Amino acid sequence: MADLNSLLASGDEVAKAEGTLPPEALPEPRSQGKLVLRKFLRHKLAMFSTGLLLLIILFAIIMPLMWPHGYEDAGFPSFAKPSADFPLGTTEVGKDMVSQVLRGTQFSLLIALTVSILSTAIGVIFGALAGYLRGFTDSSISRVTDLFLIVPQIAAAAILAKVFGGGTWYIVALVLAAFGWMQVARITRAEAMSLSQREFIESARASGAGTGRIIFKHLIPNMVGSITVNATLAVAQAVLAEAALSFIGLGVQLPDTSLGRIIFENYTQLSVNPLLFFGPFIVLVLISLSINFIGDGLRDAFDPRQRRVKA
Numbered sequence: 001m002a003d004l005n006s007l008l009a010s011g012d013e014v015a016k017a018e019g020t021l022p023p024e025a026l027p028e029p030r031s032q033g034k035l036v037l038r039k040f041l042r043h044k045l046a047m048f049s050t051g052l053l054l055l056i057i058l059f060a061i062i063m064p065l066m067w068p069h070g071y072e073d074a075g076f077p078s079f080a081k082p083s084a085d086f087p088l089g090t091t092e093v094g095k096d097m098v099s100q101v102l103r104g105t106q107f108s109l110l111i112a113l114t115v116s117i118l119s120t121a122i123g124v125i126f127g128a129l130a131g132y133l134r135g136f137t138d139s140s141i142s143r144v145t146d147l148f149l150i151v152p153q154i155a156a157a158a159i160l161a162k163v164f165g166g167g168t169w170y171i172v173a174l175v176l177a178a179f180g181w182m183q184v185a186r187i188t189r190a191e192a193m194s195l196s197q198r199e200f201i202e203s204a205r206a207s208g209a210g211t212g213r214i215i216f217k218h219l220i221p222n223m224v225g226s227i228t229v230n231a232t233l234a235v236a237q238a239v240l241a242e243a244a245l246s247f248i249g250l251g252v253q254l255p256d257t258s259l260g261r262i263i264f265e266n267y268t269q270l271s272v273n274p275l276l277f278f279g280p281f282i283v284l285v286l287i288s289l290s291i292n293f294i295g296d297g298l299r300d301a302f303d304p305r306q307r308r309v310k311a
Contacts, residue, residue, distance in 0.1 A: 036225075036301045036302055037301075040298060040300075043296075043297035043301065045293050045297065046293055046296060046297020047297070048293075049289070049294050049297070050290070050294055050297075052286060053287065053290040053291065053294065056105065056283065056286065056290075057109065059105075060102055060109065064099065064103070064106075067099055068085075069086075069096035069099045070099060071095070071096075071100055071102070071103035071257070072095075073099070074093055074094050074095050076090045076094040076096060077090060077094060078092055078094050079091075079092060079273055079276075080094075081273075082275055086098070088101065088276065088279045091266065091276065092265075097275065097276055097279055100257065100280075101259070101262065101279050101280050104257050104258050104259040104260075104261065104262045104280055104283075105287075107252065107257055107259075108242060108243070108258045108259045108260070111169055111172060111176070111238065111239075111242050112236075112238040113235060114170070114173040114177070115173050115176045115177045115180055115234065115235075115238035115241075116231050116232075116234040116238055118173070118174070118181075119176075119177045119180035119184060119238075120181070120184055120227065120230060122177070122185070123183070123185040123187075123230070124184060124188050124227055126141050126144075126145070126181065127185040127187065127188025127189040127190075127191075127192060128189075128192045128215045128219050129215065130185070130189045131188065131189040131190065131193040131194075131195075131219075132192050132193075132196050132211070132219060134193070138189070142189075148181075149182050151179065153179040153180070154241065154244055154248075157175045157176055157178075157179055157241070157245055158245055158251075160175045160178075161175045161251065162250055168252075168253070169252050172242060172245065172246075172251050172252055173238075173242075176241050176242060176245075180234060180237065180241070183230070184234070187226055188226070192215075192219050195218075195219055195222055195223070196219070200218060201214060201218055204217075204218050225298075225302030229295055229298045229299045229302060232291060232294055232298055233291070233292065236288050236292045239259075239284065239287055240284075240288055243258070243259055243260030243263065243284055244260065246258050246259075246260030246261040247260045247264045247267075248264070249264060259280045259281075259283060259284045259287075262280040263280050263284070266280075
């Protein structure tokens with residue numbers, strides 16, 4: 001018994017000398033999600049942008065409940081100068097600009113989120129089908145994608161929004177989504193073609209899994225990184241596309257509104273009452289920049305080759 005104890009003790013000493021540790025002494029391995037979150041949290045610009053975007057969203061949702069003037073209230077002095085009651089002044093029809101900006105931010109974010117979800121879903125499904133099935137399906141989807149890419153997005157969206165809905169916000173969102181899925185489809189197609197040659201896909205085929213199960217249970221979950229990044233960037237693109245459409249008077253129409261429409265209604269006051277223009281313009285720029293920086297942070301976080309985190 002003594003010899004056995006001494007043998008075990010010598011084994012422990014050898015293990016220590018060789019630098020090996022028992023399993024319980026080893027650090028717990030981090031999951032992929034934890035690694036991505038850690039890298040994203042260390043991206044200072046992305047974290048600042050996340051806080052800024054959340055602050056804008058909270059202001060747009062909560063501030064109208066406390067602000068004394070409603071977005072439909074009219075009858076105030078026309079083009080009133082900035083004051084304690086009207087920090088950004090009033091419009092030509094006597095509406096408070098702060099309440100208009102808050103309402104426009106709500107609609108712009110709602111449209112952008114709707115466009116991002118729909119365009120990402122369409123692009124992911126088409127891209128995954130093309131990349132996995134290949135052949136005739138790949139050729140057909142690729143040709144349709146090329147066709148949509150050569151169509152001027154703003155011009156087509158303006159015509160369709162005017163024909164089908166008269167500028168209601170959801171029609172504008174649907175039209176923009178119809179012309180915003182092509183880049184996502186191309187990226188997803190390339191990833192699906194690469195993943196379809198992997199062993200786990202071959203195993204799924206051998207087990208008798210159908211096309212739908214392989215795509216939705218195996219391919220798409222393994223592309224969540226690129227899907228998340230592209231969905232985030234699609235929000236910023238949708239904000240600017242909607243603003244451009246509304247600025248030329250072919251986007252959101254009354255009684256709905258948006259930041260782009262508010263800018264369109266007040267751009268003539270740029271030299272006389274600059275806050276009527278710069279108020280919604282600055283909010284629009286801050287939303288777009290913050291979402292783009294968040295997308296950059298997510299792209300770096302999901303990139304396995306990215307060892308250092310950019311500031």
